[in-house]
Amino acid sequence: MDFSTAYNPRRALGVAYRLVRRAPLTLILGGGLLFLTDPLGRLQGGVDLGSVSPRMLLALLWATSGSCVLQLLRLLFNSYLRIGYVGAVQRVLVTGEENAGDLFQGRGLLVSMVLARLGKWLGITATALPFTIAILGSVALGRSMGVPAIGILGAVVFGVMELVAVLFVGSGLLLVEEAVAIEGLDPGAAFQRSWSIARGRRLELLFYALVMALIRFLGGVVCCMTLCIGWVLVPLAVTWVETAWTESYLRFALPEPEEGIWVERDMEQASWSAGPPPEGD
Numbered sequence: 001m002d003f004s005t006a007y008n009p010r011r012a013l014g015v016a017y018r019l020v021r022r023a024p025l026t027l028i029l030g031g032g033l034l035f036l037t038d039p040l041g042r043l044q045g046g047v048d049l050g051s052v053s054p055r056m057l058l059a060l061l062w063a064t065s066g067s068c069v070l071q072l073l074r075l076l077f078n079s080y081l082r083i084g085y086v087g088a089v090q091r092v093l094v095t096g097e098e099n100a101g102d103l104f105q106g107r108g109l110l111v112s113m114v115l116a117r118l119g120k121w122l123g124i125t126a127t128a129l130p131f132t133i134a135i136l137g138s139v140a141l142g143r144s145m146g147v148p149a150i151g152i153l154g155a156v157v158f159g160v161m162e163l164v165a166v167l168f169v170g171s172g173l174l175l176v177e178e179a180v181a182i183e184g185l186d187p188g189a190a191f192q193r194s195w196s197i198a199r200g201r202r203l204e205l206l207f208y209a210l211v212m213a214l215i216r217f218l219g220g221v222v223c224c225m226t227l228c229i230g231w232v233l234v235p236l237a238v239t240w241v242e243t244a245w246t247e248s249y250l251r252f253a254l255p256e257p258e259e260g261i262w263v264e265r266d267m268e269q270a271s272w273s274a275g276p277p278p279e280g281d
Contacts, residue, residue: 003201006252009211009244015263016244019089022262023098030085030103031239037078079113080106086181089246096262113180116187120173123191127169131162171202174209178249197252208248212241 005011020027081103088102135158142151172195179190198205219237 001251001256003197003252004204006248007201007204007208009208012208012244012248013211013215013240015247016240018263019092019243019247020239022096023088023092026088026098026100026103027085027092027243028235028239029100030081030088031242032235033081033103034078034085034242035235035238037074037081075117076110076114079117080104080110082177083107083109083113083181085242086178086246086250089243090182090250093247093250093263094257094261096265107184109180109184112186112190113177116176116180116190119187119191120176123173124166124170127165128162131158131165134158135162167206168202171205171209172198174198174205175249178245178253182246182249182253212244215241 084103084105087105087107088099091102092098135155138154138158139151142148142154173191175194175197176187176190179185179193180187183190183193185193215237219234222233
Protein backbone atom coordinates (compact mmCIF):
# COMPACT_ATOMS: atom_id res chain seq x y z
CA MET A 1 0.00 0.00 0.00
CA ASP A 2 1.34 3.45 -0.85
CA PHE A 3 2.25 5.88 1.93
CA SER A 4 -0.56 8.38 1.39
CA THR A 5 -3.19 5.64 1.61
CA ALA A 6 -1.59 3.82 4.54
CA TYR A 7 -1.22 7.02 6.55
CA ASN A 8 -4.65 8.44 5.76
CA PRO A 9 -6.00 9.02 9.30
CA ARG A 10 -9.61 8.31 8.37
CA ARG A 11 -8.76 4.99 6.71
CA ALA A 12 -6.35 3.95 9.47
CA LEU A 13 -8.77 4.74 12.29
CA GLY A 14 -11.58 2.91 10.50
CA VAL A 15 -9.47 -0.23 10.08
CA ALA A 16 -8.17 0.06 13.65
CA TYR A 17 -11.77 0.12 14.89
CA ARG A 18 -12.47 -3.12 13.03
CA LEU A 19 -9.36 -4.74 14.47
CA VAL A 20 -10.19 -3.74 18.05
CA ARG A 21 -13.76 -4.93 17.61
CA ARG A 22 -12.45 -8.24 16.26
CA ALA A 23 -9.93 -8.81 19.08
CA PRO A 24 -11.08 -6.66 22.01
CA LEU A 25 -9.51 -8.67 24.82
CA THR A 26 -5.99 -8.74 23.41
CA LEU A 27 -5.81 -5.24 21.95
CA ILE A 28 -7.55 -3.40 24.80
CA LEU A 29 -5.41 -5.27 27.33
CA GLY A 30 -2.29 -4.32 25.39
CA GLY A 31 -3.39 -0.72 24.89
CA GLY A 32 -4.28 -0.36 28.55
CA LEU A 33 -0.89 -1.68 29.64
CA LEU A 34 0.88 0.62 27.19
CA PHE A 35 -1.05 3.54 28.67
CA LEU A 36 -0.27 2.60 32.27
CA THR A 37 3.44 1.94 31.68
CA ASP A 38 4.24 4.81 29.33
CA PRO A 39 7.43 6.28 30.89
CA LEU A 40 6.64 9.90 30.04
CA GLY A 41 5.74 11.10 33.53
CA ARG A 42 8.31 13.52 34.99
CA LEU A 43 9.05 14.95 38.41
CA GLN A 44 8.23 18.63 38.45
CA GLY A 45 8.86 21.42 40.89
CA GLY A 46 11.98 22.60 42.66
CA VAL A 47 13.66 22.50 46.03
CA ASP A 48 15.96 24.92 47.84
CA LEU A 49 18.83 22.61 48.77
CA GLY A 50 20.26 25.24 51.09
CA SER A 51 17.33 24.76 53.45
CA VAL A 52 17.51 20.96 53.41
CA SER A 53 19.29 19.09 56.16
CA PRO A 54 21.85 16.40 55.21
CA ARG A 55 19.47 13.69 56.37
CA MET A 56 16.63 15.12 54.26
CA LEU A 57 19.00 15.49 51.30
CA LEU A 58 19.95 11.82 51.51
CA ALA A 59 16.27 10.91 51.69
CA LEU A 60 15.58 13.10 48.65
CA LEU A 61 18.41 11.50 46.67
CA TRP A 62 17.18 8.05 47.66
CA ALA A 63 13.64 8.88 46.54
CA THR A 64 14.91 10.34 43.26
CA SER A 65 17.05 7.30 42.53
CA GLY A 66 14.06 5.10 43.30
CA SER A 67 11.97 7.09 40.84
CA CYS A 68 14.68 6.74 38.17
CA VAL A 69 14.79 2.98 38.69
CA LEU A 70 11.00 2.84 38.46
CA GLN A 71 11.03 4.84 35.23
CA LEU A 72 13.69 2.53 33.79
CA LEU A 73 11.60 -0.53 34.65
CA ARG A 74 8.57 1.09 33.06
CA LEU A 75 10.61 1.83 29.93
CA LEU A 76 11.80 -1.77 29.73
CA PHE A 77 8.33 -3.26 30.19
CA ASN A 78 6.66 -0.74 27.89
CA SER A 79 9.25 -1.41 25.17
CA TYR A 80 8.81 -5.17 25.56
CA LEU A 81 5.04 -4.80 25.40
CA ARG A 82 5.21 -2.49 22.38
CA ILE A 83 7.03 -5.22 20.43
CA GLY A 84 4.40 -7.78 21.40
CA TYR A 85 1.56 -5.41 20.58
CA VAL A 86 2.77 -5.19 16.99
CA GLY A 87 2.65 -8.97 16.71
CA ALA A 88 -0.86 -9.05 18.15
CA VAL A 89 -2.13 -6.42 15.71
CA GLN A 90 -0.45 -8.18 12.79
CA ARG A 91 -2.11 -11.50 13.66
CA VAL A 92 -5.57 -9.93 13.80
CA LEU A 93 -4.96 -7.91 10.64
CA VAL A 94 -3.88 -10.92 8.58
CA THR A 95 -5.84 -13.84 10.06
CA GLY A 96 -8.67 -12.26 12.06
CA GLU A 97 -7.58 -14.28 15.10
CA GLU A 98 -6.45 -13.03 18.49
CA ASN A 99 -3.92 -14.44 20.90
CA ALA A 100 -3.20 -12.54 24.11
CA GLY A 101 0.10 -14.38 24.38
CA ASP A 102 1.38 -12.33 21.43
CA LEU A 103 1.58 -9.31 23.75
CA PHE A 104 4.43 -10.89 25.66
CA GLN A 105 6.63 -11.99 22.77
CA GLY A 106 9.75 -9.82 22.67
CA ARG A 107 11.21 -11.70 19.68
CA GLY A 108 14.74 -10.75 20.77
CA LEU A 109 14.15 -7.07 19.96
CA LEU A 110 14.00 -5.59 23.47
CA VAL A 111 17.55 -4.19 23.53
CA SER A 112 17.14 -2.67 20.07
CA MET A 113 13.80 -1.12 21.03
CA VAL A 114 15.13 0.43 24.26
CA LEU A 115 18.23 1.82 22.55
CA ALA A 116 16.16 3.17 19.66
CA ARG A 117 13.71 4.92 21.98
CA LEU A 118 16.49 6.42 24.08
CA GLY A 119 18.33 7.51 20.93
CA LYS A 120 15.17 9.12 19.60
CA TRP A 121 14.68 11.04 22.86
CA LEU A 122 18.32 12.14 22.89
CA GLY A 123 18.14 13.24 19.25
CA ILE A 124 15.09 15.44 19.82
CA THR A 125 16.51 16.80 23.09
CA ALA A 126 19.84 17.63 21.43
CA THR A 127 17.96 19.44 18.68
CA ALA A 128 15.98 21.57 21.12
CA LEU A 129 18.78 22.28 23.62
CA PRO A 130 20.74 24.96 21.68
CA PHE A 131 17.58 26.92 21.01
CA THR A 132 16.50 26.65 24.64
CA ILE A 133 19.87 28.02 25.74
CA ALA A 134 19.52 30.83 23.19
CA ILE A 135 16.06 31.70 24.53
CA LEU A 136 17.33 31.87 28.11
CA GLY A 137 20.33 33.90 26.95
CA SER A 138 18.09 36.38 25.14
CA VAL A 139 15.93 36.88 28.22
CA ALA A 140 19.01 37.34 30.42
CA LEU A 141 20.53 39.81 27.94
CA GLY A 142 17.34 41.84 27.82
CA ARG A 143 17.20 42.05 31.61
CA SER A 144 20.86 43.00 31.94
CA MET A 145 20.42 45.80 29.38
CA GLY A 146 17.23 46.98 31.00
CA VAL A 147 15.34 46.43 27.73
CA PRO A 148 12.94 43.49 28.26
CA ALA A 149 11.67 43.83 24.68
CA ILE A 150 15.01 42.51 23.39
CA GLY A 151 14.63 39.39 25.50
CA ILE A 152 11.03 38.90 24.39
CA LEU A 153 11.92 39.33 20.72
CA GLY A 154 14.84 36.92 20.99
CA ALA A 155 12.70 34.38 22.84
CA VAL A 156 10.02 34.52 20.14
CA VAL A 157 12.51 34.20 17.26
CA PHE A 158 14.47 31.35 18.83
CA GLY A 159 11.23 29.72 20.01
CA VAL A 160 9.89 29.57 16.46
CA MET A 161 13.22 28.24 15.21
CA GLU A 162 13.19 25.58 17.93
CA LEU A 163 9.66 24.51 17.02
CA VAL A 164 10.55 24.15 13.34
CA ALA A 165 13.75 22.23 14.11
CA VAL A 166 12.05 19.87 16.57
CA LEU A 167 9.18 19.18 14.17
CA PHE A 168 11.65 18.50 11.35
CA VAL A 169 13.81 16.12 13.37
CA GLY A 170 10.90 14.62 15.31
CA SER A 171 8.96 13.78 12.14
CA GLY A 172 12.05 12.13 10.73
CA LEU A 173 12.35 9.92 13.81
CA LEU A 174 8.63 9.35 14.28
CA LEU A 175 8.61 5.77 12.97
CA VAL A 176 11.74 4.47 14.70
CA GLU A 177 9.82 2.19 17.09
CA GLU A 178 7.76 0.70 14.27
CA ALA A 179 10.91 0.06 12.22
CA VAL A 180 12.36 -1.96 15.10
CA ALA A 181 9.20 -3.84 16.11
CA ILE A 182 7.83 -4.56 12.63
CA GLU A 183 10.91 -4.92 10.44
CA GLY A 184 13.28 -6.15 13.16
CA LEU A 185 15.92 -3.52 12.44
CA ASP A 186 18.75 -2.56 14.77
CA PRO A 187 18.67 1.02 16.16
CA GLY A 188 20.96 2.51 13.50
CA ALA A 189 19.06 0.95 10.62
CA ALA A 190 15.75 1.92 12.25
CA PHE A 191 16.83 5.57 12.36
CA GLN A 192 17.81 5.45 8.68
CA ARG A 193 14.56 3.70 7.74
CA SER A 194 12.37 6.17 9.62
CA TRP A 195 14.24 9.14 8.17
CA SER A 196 13.99 7.81 4.61
CA ILE A 197 10.24 7.18 4.95
CA ALA A 198 9.66 10.71 6.25
CA ARG A 199 11.72 12.32 3.47
CA GLY A 200 9.30 14.31 1.32
CA ARG A 201 6.33 13.19 3.43
CA ARG A 202 6.80 15.18 6.61
CA LEU A 203 3.61 17.22 6.31
CA GLU A 204 1.50 14.09 5.75
CA LEU A 205 3.18 12.37 8.66
CA LEU A 206 2.79 15.36 10.97
CA PHE A 207 -0.90 15.67 10.07
CA TYR A 208 -1.38 11.97 10.83
CA ALA A 209 0.43 12.37 14.15
CA LEU A 210 -1.64 15.47 14.98
CA VAL A 211 -4.91 13.60 14.46
CA MET A 212 -3.74 10.71 16.64
CA ALA A 213 -2.50 13.08 19.34
CA LEU A 214 -5.84 14.90 19.26
CA ILE A 215 -7.71 11.67 19.92
CA ARG A 216 -5.47 10.90 22.90
CA PHE A 217 -5.88 14.47 24.14
CA LEU A 218 -9.66 14.26 23.93
CA GLY A 219 -9.47 11.02 25.87
CA GLY A 220 -7.52 12.87 28.56
CA VAL A 221 -10.09 15.68 28.62
CA VAL A 222 -12.87 13.15 29.10
CA CYS A 223 -10.82 11.55 31.88
CA CYS A 224 -10.63 14.89 33.70
CA MET A 225 -14.30 15.71 33.21
CA THR A 226 -15.72 12.29 34.07
CA LEU A 227 -13.26 10.54 36.33
CA CYS A 228 -14.87 7.10 36.53
CA ILE A 229 -15.85 6.87 32.87
CA GLY A 230 -12.64 8.57 31.77
CA TRP A 231 -10.42 5.88 33.24
CA VAL A 232 -12.18 3.46 30.91
CA LEU A 233 -12.23 5.69 27.83
CA VAL A 234 -8.57 6.77 27.94
CA PRO A 235 -7.17 3.22 27.51
CA LEU A 236 -9.70 2.71 24.71
CA ALA A 237 -8.45 5.86 22.97
CA VAL A 238 -4.84 4.73 23.41
CA THR A 239 -5.72 1.29 22.03
CA TRP A 240 -7.42 2.84 19.01
CA VAL A 241 -4.48 5.13 18.27
CA GLU A 242 -1.74 2.53 18.85
CA THR A 243 -3.57 0.06 16.63
CA ALA A 244 -3.87 2.67 13.87
CA TRP A 245 -0.14 3.53 14.05
CA THR A 246 0.80 -0.14 13.86
CA GLU A 247 -1.64 -1.00 11.07
CA SER A 248 -0.47 1.92 8.93
CA TYR A 249 3.18 0.86 9.11
CA LEU A 250 2.32 -2.78 8.51
CA ARG A 251 0.33 -1.95 5.39
CA PHE A 252 3.01 0.40 4.07
CA ALA A 253 6.19 -1.53 4.87
CA LEU A 254 5.28 -5.20 4.50
CA PRO A 255 3.98 -6.98 1.39
CA GLU A 256 0.52 -8.49 1.76
CA PRO A 257 0.26 -12.30 1.67
CA GLU A 258 -0.87 -13.82 -1.63
CA GLU A 259 -3.97 -15.21 0.06
CA GLY A 260 -4.92 -11.71 1.20
CA ILE A 261 -5.62 -10.43 4.69
CA TRP A 262 -8.63 -10.78 6.96
CA VAL A 263 -9.46 -7.11 7.33
CA GLU A 264 -9.83 -6.63 3.56
CA ARG A 265 -12.14 -9.64 3.33
CA ASP A 266 -14.14 -8.31 6.28
CA MET A 267 -14.53 -4.88 4.70
CA GLU A 268 -15.54 -6.44 1.37
CA GLN A 269 -18.11 -8.63 3.09
CA ALA A 270 -19.50 -5.62 4.95
CA SER A 271 -19.89 -3.70 1.70
CA TRP A 272 -21.76 -6.63 0.14
CA SER A 273 -23.99 -6.94 3.20
CA ALA A 274 -24.96 -3.31 2.83
CA GLY A 275 -26.47 -4.17 -0.56
CA PRO A 276 -25.97 -2.60 -3.96
CA PRO A 277 -26.21 1.17 -4.27
CA PRO A 278 -29.63 2.50 -5.27
CA GLU A 279 -30.11 2.88 -9.00
CA GLY A 280 -30.57 6.34 -10.38
CA ASP A 281 -33.69 7.43 -12.16
